[in-house]
Amino acid sequence: MRYLPSTYYKPLLPDGRAPPMDWQLYGFLSANGWPLASNVSKKRLIADAVSVICQFISESSVGFGEMRLMYESIDDISFVCTILAPFLILLEMMLRAFNIVYKRNSFRSHLDEFYKKIYIECDWNPELFEKIRRQQLPTKYSTFGYIITLVTYVYVPVSGLVLGQRLLPFPVSYNFDTTASLPGYLLLLAMGLWTGVAVVGPLVAEPNILAMQILHLNARYTLLLRDLSNIAKNTIEMHTRGKGEDTVSVTSRFCYGLSDIIRTNVKLNDFAKSLQAQYSFRVFVMMALSATLLCVLGFLTATLGLSTDNIRFISWIIGKVVELLIFGRLGTTLSTTTNALSTSYYSCGWEDIVLHSTDAAENAKIVKLMTLAIHLNSTPFELKGLNFFSVNYESVVAILRGAFSYFTVIYAYR
Numbered sequence: 001m002r003y004l005p006s007t008y009y010k011p012l013l014p015d016g017r018a019p020p021m022d023w024q025l026y027g028f029l030s031a032n033g034w035p036l037a038s039n040v041s042k043k044r045l046i047a048d049a050v051s052v053i054c055q056f057i058s059e060s061s062v063g064f065g066e067m068r069l070m071y072e073s074i075d076d077i078s079f080v081c082t083i084l085a086p087f088l089i090l091l092e093m094m095l096r097a098f099n100i101v102y103k104r105n106s107f108r109s110h111l112d113e114f115y116k117k118i119y120i121e122c123d124w125n126p127e128l129f130e131k132i133r134r135q136q137l138p139t140k141y142s143t144f145g146y147i148i149t150l151v152t153y154v155y156v157p158v159s160g161l162v163l164g165q166r167l168l169p170f171p172v173s174y175n176f177d178t179t180a181s182l183p184g185y186l187l188l189l190a191m192g193l194w195t196g197v198a199v200v201g202p203l204v205a206e207p208n209i210l211a212m213q214i215l216h217l218n219a220r221y222t223l224l225l226r227d228l229s230n231i232a233k234n235t236i237e238m239h240t241r242g243k244g245e246d247t248v249s250v251t252s253r254f255c256y257g258l259s260d261i262i263r264t265n266v267k268l269n270d271f272a273k274s275l276q277a278q279y280s281f282r283v284f285v286m287m288a289l290s291a292t293l294l295c296v297l298g299f300l301t302a303t304l305g306l307s308t309d310n311i312r313f314i315s316w317i318i319g320k321v322v323e324l325l326i327f328g329r330l331g332t333t334l335s336t337t338t339n340a341l342s343t344s345y346y347s348c349g350w351e352d353i354v355l356h357s358t359d360a361a362e363n364a365k366i367v368k369l370m371t372l373a374i375h376l377n378s379t380p381f382e383l384k385g386l387n388f389f390s391v392n393y394e395s396v397v398a399i400l401r402g403a404f405s406y407f408t409v410i411y412a413y414r
Contacts, residue, residue, distance in 0.1 A: 004034075006037065007036060007037055007040050007044050008034055008035070008036060008037060009034065009035040009036060009037050009038070009108045009111070010037075011111050011112060011114075011115040012115065012116075013115055013116065013119065013121060014116050019115055019119060019121075020122075022140065022208055022212075024140060024143060024204045024205050024208040025205050025208065025209055026201075026205070027200070027201030027202055027203070027204040027205030027206075028100070028201065028202060028205045028206075029201065030194075030197045030198050030200075030201030030202070031055065031093075031097040031100070031101070031198040031199075031201050031202045032048065032051055032052050032055060032101055033097060033100040033101060033104070033201075033202050033205070033206075034104075035104040035105065035107055035108035035111070036048060036104065036108075038108070052101055055194070055198055056094075056098070057191075058191040058192075058194050058195050058198075059090060059094050059195045059198065059199075061188075061191055062090060062170055062172060062191065062192055062195045063087060063090050063091065063094070065170070065172025065173055065174055066083050066086065066087040066090070066170060066171065066172055067087065068172070068173045068174065068175075069083050069171055069172055069173035070083050070084060070087070072173055078300075078303050081296050081299050081300055081303075082171065082300060083171050084296050085293070085296045085297055085300060085313060085316075086153075086170050086171075088289060088292060088293045088296065089199060089293065089316070090195065090199055091289070092285055092286065092289045092293070093198075093199040093202060093203065095281075095282075095285045096202060096206070096282045096285050096286065097198065097199075097202050099281050099282055099285075100202060100206070100282070103278060106277075106278065107278060110274050110275075110278050113271060113274065114213055114216070114271065117267060117271065118213070118216050118217055118220055118268070118271055119216055120132065120216055120219055120220070128219055128223075131219075132212075132215045132216060132219055135215050136208070136211055136212055136215060138322065138326050139207050139208055139211040139323075139326050140208060142207070142318075142319055142322035142323050142326060143203065143204040143207060143208065143319060143323075144319070145315040145316060145317075145318045145319025145320075145322070146200045146203045146204055146315075146316065146319045147200060147204065148311070148312070148315040149200070149312045149313075149315050149316045149319070150196050150197070150199075150200040152311055152312040152315075153169040153170060153196050153312065154169060154193065154196060156168070156169055157169055157189055157192070157193075166178070166179040166185045168188060168189060168192050169189075169192040169193060169195075169196055170192055170195075170196075172192075206282070207323055207326075207327070210279060210327075211326065211327070211330060213275060214275075214330045214331075214333075214334055214383070215330070217268065217271060217272060217275070217334065218330075218333055218334045218337050220268055221268060221334075221337045221338060221341070222337060224261060224264060224265060224268065224341070225337070225340060225341065225344050227261055228261055228341075228344050228345065228348050229344065229347075229348065231254065231257050231258060231261065231348055231349070232254065232348055232349025232350060232352050232353055233349065234257070235250060235253050235254040235257060235353060236250065236352060236353070236356060238253060249359060249362060250353055250356045251353055251354075251356075251359055251362035251363060251365070251366060252362060254350070254353045254366065255362070255365055255366060255369060258348075258350075258366075258369050258370075258373070259369065261373075262369065262372065262373050262376065265341070265373070265376060265377070266376070269376070269377075269381070272338075272381045275383065276381075276383060276384065279383065280383075280384060280385060280386055280387075281385075281386060283383060283384070283385040283391060284385030284386040284388060284389075285385075286385075287324070287385050287389065287391070287395065287399060288385065288388075290320060290324060290399050290403070291399045291400075291402040291403040291406060292403075292406065293320065293403075294317065294320060294321070294399075294400070294403035295402075295403045295404075295406035297313045297316055297317045297320075298317065298403065298404075300313045301313050301314055301317065321400070324396045324399060324400070325396060327391050327396070328391065328392055328393040328395065328396035328397075329393065330391070331382065331383050331390065331391030331392045331393075331395075332392045332393050334381060334382075334383070335380045335381060335382045335390070335392060336380075338377065338380040338381040339380035341377035341380075342373075342374045342377040342378055345370060345373040345374050345377065346370065346374060350366055350370055353366060354366065
């Protein structure tokens with residue numbers, strides 16, 4: 001995002017350099033989702049508010065047209081599902097996109113904290129940075145399914161113009177003739193195209209930035225576990241080497257190191273809470289509507305067969321299923337890592353430090369620190385959707401099973 005105008009927020013690393021940013025994040029711009037700079041002028045804020053209002057009007061117009069057409073075709077379940085699929089996608093993204101717009105200021109602070117405290121730079125740890133980059137590749141590739149679907153919808157009015165027809169990207173119905181007036185048609189066409197881009201843009205951007213934050217946070221926790229596993233051994237070695245040269249006791253040296261780890265642990269937990277606050281509602285919407293959407297898309301795929309129109313539904317199914325599986329894996333990985341923290345504190349070798357010490361007061365201090373650390377990590381972090389469900393493999397499997405159950409019911413009803 002380093003090539004953005006100065007009115008947009010640009011994240012910076014602790015040394016003031018711009019971090020490498022994936023092109024997918026530009027998708028936030030299509031739905032006014034990327035935060036503005038903190039010092040923008042009042043005119044820029046007014047222009048942004050007008051753009052958000054126009055976006056809402058555009059998406060609401062398309063949604064109203066789709067609902068009206070579904071009502072008019074209520075007896076034809078196959079055709080209703082053809083309209084219901086893009087309507088559900090639009091509904092999901094309107095809820096998610098406007099929640100992004102609503103939280104942009106806190107999102108800016110959240111990103112600033114991420115890049116300055118959590119993000120692992122390539123120069124600092126190249127091996128870990130490359131590992132994270134490889135783990136993020138599936139998320140980047142899975143979003144191409146959404147782009148393919150958008151292209152198929154955009155192709156409809158483009159091909160119509162070539163053939164001398166006035167078509168719209170999405171099947172809609174209004175109480176007036178959309179092709180009677182050229183200016184009116186062009187306005188509806190622009191609204192439809194903007195809606196398509198505004199829907200797909202955040203769908204491409206948000207999974208990538210969320211996956212990146214989860215992976216970097218998990219890597220930080222992993223480094224914390226590594227430091228914790230070596231703290232007793234390193235403390236005893238340092239104490240042995242410095243014996244007779246300094247007056248720091250082995251227990252004090254251990255407490256200093258353990259206190260640093262606990263402070264880092266608190267910072268990571270605070271960022272995890274910020275992550276939960278940012279994405280809780282959007283994760284809930286994404287997963288709550290996934291079963292119904294996959295059911296409708298599966299029904300369309302089964303009934304339309306191998307056709308050109310079916311490409312849009314197949315590509316969306318692939319993108320959605322892969323996205324759910326990826327986040328199920330990421331959520332499970334992060335909860336597994338944080339679940340190991342309390343056990344790792346207890347197994348860090350503090351007993352060896354006590355054996356090397358004869359100071360009862362210092363030993364009691366170690367026990368208190370260990371109790372505090374274990375209590376701090378008594379509950380592993382889980383990314384949740386409004387506390388209704390956690391993002392893990394079990395939730396994803398339940399969604400896929402529910403989608404298949406709904407599909408069998410609708411297919412039998414047909």
